[in-house]
Amino acid sequence: MLSRDALLDALARVAPASAPGQNVVSLGWVEGLAWRAENGQMTVNVSLGVPPDLGPSLEPLCREAEAALAAVPGVDRARVVLTAQRPPAAPAPTTPRGPIALPGIRRIVGVASGKGGVGKSTTAVNLAIALRDLGLSVAMLDADIYGPSLPRLLGVAGTRPASGSGRLKPVVAHDLSVMSIGFLVPEEDPVVWRGPMVAGALEQLLRDVDWGEHDVLVIDMPPGTGDAHLTLCQKVALDGVAIVSTPQDIALLDARKGLAMFQKMGVRVLGFIENMSYYLCPACGHRDDIFSTGGARRAAADLGTPFLGALPLDIQVREGADAGIPVGVSAPTGPHAHAYAEIARQIWAALNGEDGARAD
Ligand SMILES: Nc1ncnc2c1ncn2[C@@H]1O[C@H](COP(=O)(O)OP(=O)(O)O)[C@@H](O)[C@H]1O
Ligand SMILES: [Mg+2]
Secondary structure: OOHHHHHHHOEEEEEOOOOOOOOOOOOEEEEEEEEEEEEOOEHHHHHHHEOOHHHHHHHHHHHHHHHHHOOOOOOOEOOOOEEEOOOOOOOOOOOOOOOOOOEEEEEEEEEOOOOOOOOHHHHHHHHHHHHHHHHOOOOOOHHHHHOOOOOHHHHOOOOOOEEEEEEOOOOEEEEEEEEEEEOOOOOOOOOOOHHHHHHHHHHHHHHOOOOOEEEEEEEOOOOOOHHHHHHHHHOOOOOOOEEEEOOOOHHHHHHHHHHHHHHHOOOOEEEEEEOOOOEEEOOOOOOOOOOOOOOHHHHHHHHOOOOEOOEEOOHHHHHHHHHHOHHHHHHHOOHHHHHHHHHHHHHHHHHHOOOOOOOO
C-alpha cells in the first residue's frame, strides 16, 4: 500500500542547491500530494510551492523529485509541478521556518503523541501549569481540531472568546491564555473536516488571535501524523516538540513514527515523556509497574533522543482533568506537580539552547 509517509520520505531526499542542508519537505514546499490510478497506472501528483524568483531554475529539481517518487514501490508515474509561493502576509523576522508570525511569543513547543489516549492533552496542560509556576507567561493552543479538549481540561468549556478589532482574544484559565476550536464549535459536534479545512482552521487559530506577549506557547498537537502536523511544522516556527507515550510497545511504535515524522520535517524533538508509567498505591505507597515501565526510556536511548521523565498513572491526575483543575493547580506542592516541574524545567532549558540534542 502506498502511503503519504513513503512519498514524503522520497521527497525529503530532494534538496535544492539554493538551500544547503534543507530539502523540499523541510522547506515547506510540498503544497499538494495526491495519488490515484490513471489508466491502470498509479500516478503521483505533487505541487511544490516555491519562491517566485527561483521558479525557472528549479525545473531540474522537479525532474529529480519525479524520479525519486517513481522509485517508490507501487508508483508507476510521478508528475511534479511548480507553483509560485504567495509572499507572507506580514514580514516575519522571528519565524524563519514558516510564514505564520507570532511576534509576541518567545518560544513555541509542541506536545505530540503517536496515538490518541496516551494522556497527551493532560500532560500538555500540566506542563503548561508547571511552566507558569517557573514564573513564565504561558499561552496554549489546542491544535487537536478533531478532538479539542483544552476547554474541558482547563475548566472553561462553553466559554466564548471575546473579540476586538477583528481578532479573537484568548480565554484566560489558570493564568494561561488559551485558544481552542472547542470554544468556537460546540464540543459535542462531530467535526468532520477534510485536510485543507483542518489546515485553514489551524491557521486561523494562530493568525486571527490576539495572543499578546508570552514567554512560551504550548501547542497540544493532534495524535498521529496528519495534515495538521504538516501545517504546524511548515508554517509555525516550532522550537521543539516533546512526544508523550505510554510504556506499551504499541504506543511506542507509534511514538517512533512520530519521531521520524518530526525529524523528516526538520523539527527538533526535545525528547520522550512516559505517561501512565507506573502506579503508586495511594494507600500503601507500593509501586506497581502495570505496563512494564521504562519502554519510553529505552526507546529514547535506542533512538538517541533525550528521555524527559516518567509520570505515574494516578487517580488525582484523572480527577483533576475531569474537574478542569489540573493537579498542578490543586496540589502545587504535591509529587505530581513536582514530576511535571522537573520535565518543564528540562523543556525550558532545551528551548533556550541549554541542553538537549538535535534530532537530525
Ligand atoms: N497520568 C495519568 N494518570 C491517570 N489518568 C490519566 C493520566 N494521564 C491521562 N489520564 C487520563 O487518560 C485519559 C486520556 O487522556 P488525554 O489527556 O485526553 O489523552 P490524549 O490527549 O492523548 O488523547 C483521560 O481520561 C485522562 O484523564
Ligand atoms: Mg487530547
